[in-house]
Amino acid sequence: MSEPVKVLVTGAAGQIAYSLLYSIAKGDVFGEKQPISLVLLDIEPMMAVLDGVVMELQDCALPLLADVIPTSEEAIAFKDIDVALLVGAQPRREGMERKDLLKANVKIFKSQGAALDAHAKKTVKVVVVGNPANTNALVISRFAPSIPKENFSCLTRLDQNRAQAQVANKLGISNENVQRTIIWGNHSSTQFPDLAHAVVHVNGKLMPAQEAIKDDNWVKNDFIKTVQTRGGAVIKARKLSSAMSAAKAICDHVRDWWFGTGERWVSMGIISKGDYGISEGLMYSFPVQIATDRVVKVVPGLTISDFAREKMDVTQAELVEERDCAFSFLEA
Numbered sequence: 533m534s535e536p537v538k539v540l541v542t543g544a545a546g547q548i549a550y551s552l553l554y555s556i557a558k559g560d561v562f563g564e565k566q567p568i569s570l571v572l573l574d575i576e577p578m579m580a581v582l583d584g585v586v587m588e589l590q591d592c593a594l595p596l597l598a599d600v601i602p603t604s605e606e607a608i609a610f611k612d613i614d615v616a617l618l619v620g621a622q623p624r625r626e627g628m629e630r631k632d633l634l635k636a637n638v639k640i641f642k643s644q645g646a647a648l649d650a651h652a653k654k655t656v657k658v659v660v661v662g663n664p665a666n667t668n669a670l671v672i673s674r675f676a677p678s679i680p681k682e683n684f685s686c687l688t689r690l691d692q693n694r695a696q697a698q699v700a701n702k703l704g705i706s707n708e709n710v711q712r713t714i715i716w717g718n719h720s721s722t723q724f725p726d727l728a729h730a731v732v733h734v735n736g737k738l739m740p741a742q743e744a745i746k747d748d749n750w751v752k753n754d755f756i757k758t759v760q761t762r763g764g765a766v767i768k769a770r771k772l773s774s775a776m777s778a779a780k781a782i783c784d785h786v787r788d789w790w791f792g793t794g795e796r797w798v799s800m801g802i803i804s805k806g807d808y809g810i811s812e813g814l815m816y817s818f819p820v821q822i823a824t825d826r827v828v829k830v831v832p833g834l835t836i837s838d839f840a841r842e843k844m845d846v847t848q849a850e851l852v853e854e855r856d857c858a859f860s861f862l863e864a
């Protein structure tokens with residue numbers, strides 16, 4: 533058997549981690565032959581809860597799980613890791629202003645950035661899930677200057693999966709028959725779920741999704757709104773935010789990064805190099821393809837309509853504002 537892949541999950545005592553850890557440990561992400569070493573970081577008051585999670589992982593008696601390291605210390609958590617799944621973040625409490633939330637998270641991701649820089653492998657792949665995911669990812673990348681910028685990402689795969697499922701549901705086809713749904717921009721309600729390039733298999737025929745749907749109003753209004761507000765709809769119904777679907781999306785994101793996407797397109801937040809006119813240096817979700825060398829490349833040459841341009845710019849403007857606000861705390 534090969535050496536274990538060392539995977540850090542932060543927010544490890546939380547609800548997304550509860551689904552995520554099992555999937556990783558049983559081989560859903562790195563394959564059924566790859567041993568895993570799991571490092572679980574949470575804050576000190578959650579250590580007793582984390583002990584329970586560790587007990588449950590042991591009780592699963594999983595063949596691939598080489599070891600489990602629970603900790604509240606960043607220096608231990610980030611040591612020699614191959615993959616960092618940063619799920620833990622300061623949650624928004626009632627009455628909390630957006631800027632207070634940003635301020636609390638800047639503190640967390642600044643500190644974790646320094647730990648990542650000092651202790652992780654330089655090849656580490658980083659996925660930020662904790663919200664505001666794009667801006668948190670930008671902050672951590674800034675404080676880990678020895679790690680290549682290409683190694684940082686944030687999760688928008690849940691939004692992509694939601695978009696794919698909406699189309700499948702609308703056409704009464706299975707999810708695998710819907711491809712190339714795109715999420716542009718921020719993991720927030722300004723994100724732009726885009727069907728202009730999506731294709732579907734209907735009755736054995738491959739065709740543009742919009743042609744199959746034949747409902748421009750649905751594509752431009754209901755579909756976009758539903759995907760943008762899906763997180764809120766889950767909270768309203770479940771009284772808790774998305775966890776099972778978020779964990780599944782994290783697994784999809786990491787598996788595709790690790791093994792490549794082949795011809796498929798997936799969406800992920802990455803640091804913009806200026807593609808599609810998006811400001812360089814911004815953590816923005818693009819459609820990408822990933823080769824087996826784990827290099828992420830933005831899908832080139834897509835035609836951007838005026839409708840799409842406007843929506844891509846709106847979500848870009850929100851990200852610029854978030855970034856400027858977050859960085860103002862760093863300079864203060």
Ligand code: NAX
Binds near residue numbers: 548573620623774
């Ligand atoms: P929970 O509140 O259940 O768990 C969060 C855990 O993070 C807690 O155990 C908490 O103690 C821990 N934590 C807080 N500060 C920490 C720190 N400095 N270091 C390590 N751990 C820390 O939240 P959960 O439902 O698991 O959601 C986690 C995060 O994912 C939230 O920020 C949430 O908004 C975000 N989400 C992001 C999504 C995305 O697509 N990018 C979708 C799902 C989810 O809403």
